[in-house]
Amino acid sequence: MTFGTVTPSTRSLRIGGLTPMTTVDYPGELSAVVFCQGCPWRCRYCHNGHLLPSTSVDQIPWSEVRAFLQARIGLLDALVFSGGEPTLQAALPAAMQEVRSMGFKIGLHTAGAYPDRLRRLLPFIDWVGLDIKALPAGYPAITGVPGSGERAWESLAILLDAGIVMQVRTTVAPGWCNERDLWPLMQRLAVLGVEDHVLQRCRTDSILDPSLAS
Numbered sequence: 001m002t003f004g005t006v007t008p009s010t011r012s013l014r015i016g017g018l019t020p021m022t023t024v025d026y027p028g029e030l031s032a033v034v035f036c037q038g039c040p041w042r043c044r045y046c047h048n049g050h051l052l053p054s055t056s057v058d059q060i061p062w063s064e065v066r067a068f069l070q071a072r073i074g075l076l077d078a079l080v081f082s083g084g085e086p087t088l089q090a091a092l093p094a095a096m097q098e099v100r101s102m103g104f105k106i107g108l109h110t111a112g113a114y115p116d117r118l119r120r121l122l123p124f125i126d127w128v129g130l131d132i133k134a135l136p137a138g139y140p141a142i143t144g145v146p147g148s149g150e151r152a153w154e155s156l157a158i159l160l161d162a163g164i165v166m167q168v169r170t171t172v173a174p175g176w177c178n179e180r181d182l183w184p185l186m187q188r189l190a191v192l193g194v195e196d197h198v199l200q201r202c203r204t205d206s207i208l209d210p211s212l213a214s
């Protein structure tokens, strides 16, 4: 499994953080979470600003994650790849394969920024938490990136087509996503067959655009 012509090693996976145990990041499963470094978008309400650059001085080597997981075989159910945007990294398929071979389920938190890469990850994924931020036209005002909405909604279509179990999440920011915005979004998701859609409150601590917190 490659994203290009060369299979990137798990050694190149850039991880900015690890949560050793959680019951909320993959519903119904006792999980650990690795936070992958880097994201192509800059959502104004992002509270993971330290994960947005592709590199960081505080990275955790994959060998440490592997050792952590080996010690928890039979104790944890799953590993969740979160971020940042995990699908940014070409080493992700190799990492998922390795974690799967250890007997863990795979969860993925993604904003759907790379639909082609997501399609190639489908054989490894058990569950996805997908951010759908708005209807496609509303994305650039949130992410700062033209075309980001089309990518996210293409990712949603890929996951629906593949029958992957998922939860769609929409962040509600102060003065940002009101009932007028939400209603057509919820209708469109329902028409597409999304069964699990949750609204999550924007965390205003360490938010990328502090004016949203005031």
Ligand code: SF4
Pocket: 039, 040, 041, 042, 043, 045, 046, 047, 048, 052, 083, 084, 085, 111
């Ligand atoms: S897609 Fe997610 S990680 Fe990337 S900037 Fe937006 S909220 Fe932050």
